[in-house]
Amino acid sequence: MTFGPLRRSPLVGQAAERLRDQIAAGRWPVGAKLPGEVALGKELGIGRSTVREAIRALAGAGLVESRQGAGVFVIATEPVEDLPARLRRASAAEVYEVRNLIEVRAAMLAAERRTDEDLAALDAGLAARAAALGDDAAYIDADIAFHASIVAAAHNEVLTDLFAVFQVTMRPSLLDLLAVMDEKNLRTASPDPGADAHAAMVAAIRAGDAERAGRVTEAELAVSLGILRE
Amino acid sequence: MTFGPLRRSPLVGQAAERLRDQIAAGRWPVGAKLPGEVALGKELGIGRSTVREAIRALAGAGLVESRQGAGVFVIATEPVEDLPARLRRASAAEVYEVRNLIEVRAAMLAAERRTDEDLAALDAGLAARAAALGDDAAYIDADIAFHASIVAAAHNEVLTDLFAVFQVTMRPSLLDLLAVMDEKNLRTASPDPGADAHAAMVAAIRAGDAERAGRVTEAELAVSLGILRE
DNA sequence: TAGCACAACTTGTCTGACAACCTGACGTCT
DNA sequence: AGACGTCAGGTTGTCAGACAAGTTGTGCTA
Numbered sequence: 001m002t003f004g005p006l007r008r009s010p011l012v013g014q015a016a017e018r019l020r021d022q023i024a025a026g027r028w029p030v031g032a033k034l035p036g037e038v039a040l041g042k043e044l045g046i047g048r049s050t051v052r053e054a055i056r057a058l059a060g061a062g063l064v065e066s067r068q069g070a071g072v073f074v075i076a077t078e079p080v081e082d083l084p085a086r087l088r089r090a091s092a093a094e095v096y097e098v099r100n101l102i103e104v105r106a107a108m109l110a111a112e113r114r115t116d117e118d119l120a121a122l123d124a125g126l127a128a129r130a131a132a133l134g135d136d137a138a139y140i141d142a143d144i145a146f147h148a149s150i151v152a153a154a155h156n157e158v159l160t161d162l163f164a165v166f167q168v169t170m171r172p173s174l175l176d177l178l179a180v181m182d183e184k185n186l187r188t189a190s191p192d193p194g195a196d197a198h199a200a201m202v203a204a205i206r207a208g209d210a211e212r213a214g215r216v217t218e219a220e221l222a223v224s225l226g227i228l229r230e
Numbered sequence: 231m232t233f234g235p236l237r238r239s240p241l242v243g244q245a246a247e248r249l250r251d252q253i254a255a256g257r258w259p260v261g262a263k264l265p266g267e268v269a270l271g272k273e274l275g276i277g278r279s280t281v282r283e284a285i286r287a288l289a290g291a292g293l294v295e296s297r298q299g300a301g302v303f304v305i306a307t308e309p310v311e312d313l314p315a316r317l318r319r320a321s322a323a324e325v326y327e328v329r330n331l332i333e334v335r336a337a338m339l340a341a342e343r344r345t346d347e348d349l350a351a352l353d354a355g356l357a358a359r360a361a362a363l364g365d366d367a368a369y370i371d372a373d374i375a376f377h378a379s380i381v382a383a384a385h386n387e388v389l390t391d392l393f394a395v396f397q398v399t400m401r402p403s404l405l406d407l408l409a410v411m412d413e414k415n416l417r418t419a420s421p422d423p424g425a426d427a428h429a430a431m432v433a434a435i436r437a438g439d440a441e442r443a444g445r446v447t448e449a450e451l452a453v454s455l456g457i458l459r460e
Numbered sequence: 461t462a463g464c465a466c467a468a469c470t471t472g473t474c475t476g477a478c479a480a481c482c483t484g485a486c487g488t489c490t
Numbered sequence: 491a492g493a494c495g496t497c498a499g500g501t502t503g504t505c506a507g508a509c510a511a512g513t514t515g516t517g518c519t520a
Contacts, residue, residue: 010298010472012286036501047474049279052502053286056242060290068240068502069481083313084292086391094388101335101389109331137297141261158324159331161316168292168305240503266470277505282471298471299512 011046015054017088018044023063023074024089034064034072087169093225096173099166100221103147104214106163110153111205111213118153122202125149130195140174146198150217153205194220241276245284248274253293253304263301264294317399323455326403329396330451333377334444336393340383341435341443348383352432355379360425370404376428380447383435407454424450 019034028034034055035043041051055072058064066072087095110118125146132138144167151163197220204213249264258264264285265273271281285302288294296302317325340348355376362368374397381393427450434443 012472016290038501049475050473053283053472056283056286057290060246060287061292066502067482069500070483071501083392083395087388090388094386097386098388098392101332101339105331105335156324156327158317158320158328162313162328165313242503268470279506280504283503296471297513299469300514301470 011050012053012057015044015046015050016057019054019058020061020063021089023058024077026077028074030074030077032074033070034074036071083165084169087166092170092173095166095170096225099163099170100218100225102159102163102166103151103221104218106151106154106156106159107201107205107217108210108214109156109159110150111208111210113155114153114205114208118149119202119206121149122146122153122205126198126202129198136175140171143174144171150201150205194223197223241280242283242287245274245276245280246287249284249288250291250293253288254307256307258304260304260307262304264304266301313395314399317396322400322403322406325396325400326455329393329400330448330455332389332393332396333381333451334448336381336384336386336389337431337435337447338440338444339386339389340380341438341440343385344383344435344438348379349432349436351379352376352383352435356428356432359428366405370401373404374401380431380435424453427453 019040022028034040037048037051037055041048044051055064055066059066063074063076064072065075114122125142129139129142129146132142148160148164148167152160154160197216200216201213201220204216249270252258264270267278267281267285271278274281285294285296289296293304293306293308294302295305344352355372359369359372359376362372378390378394378397382390384390427446430446431443431450434446
């Protein structure tokens with residue numbers, strides 16, 4: 001059993017997630033009224049402003065609706081088909097495993113279908129990834145863009161979009177991953193331990209060797225998954 | 231002449247809508263930083279708390295992300311589309327390819343993790359599949375259940391749920407597939423051409439041979455995909 | 461030039477206050 | 491009894507101010 005992202009998150013995020021979970025758990029069915037903002041603040045141990053912002057976040061997601069003078073009401077529970085919500089609720093390791101599973105097969109397809117434009121994009125992605133070293137947020141974004149390029153080279157729009165959902169949802173977890181690696185001093189030896197592996201992925205795709213592309217991709221992703229599992 | 235109850239919407243809603251429009255219009259592209267909260271407040275003529283709540287609403291909708299000390303950044307220009315809706319919009323071949331991709335890797339994981347209960351469920355699935363021959367609808371349902379059992383044996387809940395979304399969405403397409411096969415007289419020779427292949431999948435999973443499980447699963451699914459591609 | 465210290469800026473959170481609004485209880489009138 | 495109006499209490503909406511916590515760029519130092 002894992003709780004939400006272990007990320008050092010703002011109180012607003014924590015509060016929104018707790019409320020979200022309780023709505024999903026059925027504490028307040030659709031149409032029910034939430035406790036007042038002051039009551040919620042006391043219950044959650046946070047100020048009223050923070051409660052209000054958490055409620056706004058849920059309202060933006062379409063879960064609740066606030067009516068001045070009346071209260072805050074649940075207008076929908078989390079739809080089961082909502083993949084991003086499902087991913088948020090799941091453990092990071094499970095999400096990561098599925099994400100990797102998709103990318104391994106995508107890399108194999110990419111080796112068979114890649115165009116010259118795809119290869120150019122992959123090269124650019126490698127360079128951007130190296131250039132962003134030092135800035136964690138930019139590094140994560142460059143890494144995400146690179147892996148997205150791999151999947152895009154498989155030329156299956158459903159696959160590309162599906163992968164994007166995973167990437168967006170996992171972005172916070174990836175930042176956690178970097179933080180954990182820092183704590184364990186795993187990055188001191190080499191600032192970008194995956195650089196060679198990423199280059200190998202591109203090389204295999206360029207060579208059109210699907211089997212090798214799948215193998216090196218699997219090996220690269222297994223490293224991070226291992227850290228996440230610990 | 232009076233118009234309907236033209237309710238004066240709260241400032242938060244107005245502000246969120248204006249910001250959403252401007253993001254959609256491209257004033258701030260993805261990755262760009264919004265003006266500071268105080269600046270936005272002055273620009274919109276509202277207080278900082280109200281600006282913050284509007285930003286929270288957009289963050290809840292997945293449009294922006296705020297990083298303490300850095301600013302508020304655009305992470306998407308429009309909400310992520312619902313996966314079932316996305317699948318319905320896509321071509322059957324693309325959806326089927328992604329579905330198969332998932333199952334191939336799931337079969338490999340299943341070979342490593344299957345329990346005795348999983349194996350019993352797979353055997354039962356094979357039998358149910360054979361028993362449903364002759365009734366197309368029942369046959370499809372039994373086939374779906376069998377493949378779901380394969381994925382379930384991988385013991386990853388996210389994977390199981392994700393696969394289920396594909397299965398549900400694809401059920402109509404599968405009925406079409408049977409009809410196409412009838413037209414081409416592909417079923418006259420053998421009423422259940424995939425029976426041996428399905429049994430081979432179970433055997434490989436029972437043997438714990440991940441590589442073989444992946445190979446036979448891929449081969450089995452490739453047949454249907456080929457028909458669907460024409 | 462490389463590294464560090466610091467100031468300026470930005471978001472995060474809390475408190476207090478008042479306005480706008482809704483709901484239900486209560487009393488009055490028909 | 492039923493319809494209607496009033497009102498008190500609770501609830502959200504909005505603002506201002508203050509301080510904490512985090513980021514970033516600048517300029518100084520070694």
